[in-house]
Amino acid sequence: MAEPISTRPAPEKHHLTFFRQSGWMMIATTGGGVFMMLVHKFACQMPKDEYGVFTALLQVVTLMSIPAVGLNGVFAQQAAGVMTPAHERELGGTFRSVLRALFFLWLAAAATALIFQATILEQMQITNPAAIWATVGISLMVLWRPVLGGVLQGRQNFLWLGNVAILDGLGRLLAVMLIVGALHHHAAGAMTAVLLGIVLATAATGWFVRDCWRGETAPMQWGAWLSRVVPLTLGLGVAQFMLAADMIFVQKFFSKEQTGYYAAAGTVGRALVYFTLPVAAVMFPKLARSKATGEKSHALALALGVTLLAGLGAALMCTLFPALPVRILLNKSFQEISAPLVPWFAWGMLPLTLATVLINSLMAQARFAAVPWLLTVAGGYALTLYLRLSALANPTEKQFLIVIQTLGIFSLLLLGVCAWFTWGAKPKSETKI
Numbered sequence: 001m002a003e004p005i006s007t008r009p010a011p012e013k014h015h016l017t018f019f020r021q022s023g024w025m026m027i028a029t030t031g032g033g034v035f036m037m038l039v040h041k042f043a044c045q046m047p048k049d050e051y052g053v054f055t056a057l058l059q060v061v062t063l064m065s066i067p068a069v070g071l072n073g074v075f076a077q078q079a080a081g082v083m084t085p086a087h088e089r090e091l092g093g094t095f096r097s098v099l100r101a102l103f104f105l106w107l108a109a110a111a112t113a114l115i116f117q118a119t120i121l122e123q124m125q126i127t128n129p130a131a132i133w134a135t136v137g138i139s140l141m142v143l144w145r146p147v148l149g150g151v152l153q154g155r156q157n158f159l160w161l162g163n164v165a166i167l168d169g170l171g172r173l174l175a176v177m178l179i180v181g182a183l184h185h186h187a188a189g190a191m192t193a194v195l196l197g198i199v200l201a202t203a204a205t206g207w208f209v210r211d212c213w214r215g216e217t218a219p220m221q222w223g224a225w226l227s228r229v230v231p232l233t234l235g236l237g238v239a240q241f242m243l244a245a246d247m248i249f250v251q252k253f254f255s256k257e258q259t260g261y262y263a264a265a266g267t268v269g270r271a272l273v274y275f276t277l278p279v280a281a282v283m284f285p286k287l288a289r290s291k292a293t294g295e296k297s298h299a300l301a302l303a304l305g306v307t308l309l310a311g312l313g314a315a316l317m318c319t320l321f322p323a324l325p326v327r328i329l330l331n332k333s334f335q336e337i338s339a340p341l342v343p344w345f346a347w348g349m350l351p352l353t354l355a356t357v358l359i360n361s362l363m364a365q366a367r368f369a370a371v372p373w374l375l376t377v378a379g380g381y382a383l384t385l386y387l388r389l390s391a392l393a394n395p396t397e398k399q400f401l402i403v404i405q406t407l408g409i410f411s412l413l414l415l416g417v418c419a420w421f422t423w424g425a426k427p428k429s430e431t432k433i
Helices: 014-043 048-064 066-080 085-115 117-123 130-154 158-182 187-208 222-253 259-293 299-320 323-329 332-364 368-390 397-424
Strands: none
Touching: 014 048, 014 158, 014 187, 014 259, 014 323, 048 066, 048 130, 048 187, 048 222, 048 259, 066 085, 066 130, 066 222, 066 332, 085 117, 085 130, 085 222, 117 130, 130 158, 130 187, 158 187, 222 259, 222 332, 222 368, 222 397, 259 299, 259 323, 259 332, 259 397, 299 332, 323 332, 332 368, 332 397, 368 397
């Protein structure tokens, strides 16, 4: 029998380890997030319509990550469960095969974007096609990065996972400062800056898992692998969709002179979710490893407690001082219209933040029976938002609240579904959809 390899972390005290690792990830992700938020300080120098396009394309990038979001979970699970050299060979084989498949998938998507370029420009109110092609370039990194980062996360190498988050934000900020701040380019230039930042971060992540690029590999078992990645992708993708879809609808139904104001408030609201996501990132491999080894884990309770306290604190601050984050992240020209939306966003995003933690918990433990119900909530959200906005003849800034309130209601519903499957429904081993 093969001896277990020694590359896995040794067992430690759960509470101390969790708070140390999640604390570092929150610091690192906050640092990276601050750099990314400062991007908007320079991006808001663009005309309001160009800033709206830039923010909408950022949410398109988030939505593009949905096909790959399950990859992060699958590779985190697989890397967390590596116990022997045979497991390492299986991980290496899966790693290389999936990266190749994603590259060909990206080529097909790029060809589709070329064919429908005119329609995309019209629907998204984009004036410079270069913005689309910078976004297409970003999409390859968005597809590859979850594979690389999933291995790093599964190995619980949170030190470098956090460093890469900082590098991504810093690289993006420096590029935007040059391209938008100094050279005065608009949305296309800002998206090019995002591309440079994510390429740098992806290359760094690839370096830290470079052992997966070489050595012996086992054949890829596509059938078994897809049976895991599909429900994970759908489940984790629900949270991504709920987080990003609103800006796409706003860009479609509101005039280009209005969208920048919604984008400003949305940037603040989404920052609250991104601030607490590192806690779920620390929790996921611990629960996956707990399932693989049969050990008890308190990671979910700790993650929920930290997320709730942090989310409540941030929401209260946004309620008491709604104009402050707008002035810090953007400028006074957004304050009159965007600041009143900030408290609505903060409280609307809070249940989504907690639901994201529970979704990660369910997926880490392969409790896939929840996935159809999560998809139903996401589908209901999209349909409701579309119907409500379609009924508006000439939407104004005051009707931004329709979008935010719809998001808040369905986020609460999503949290309820997650809570039921976490504590109410009886878990079933290896449930498939």
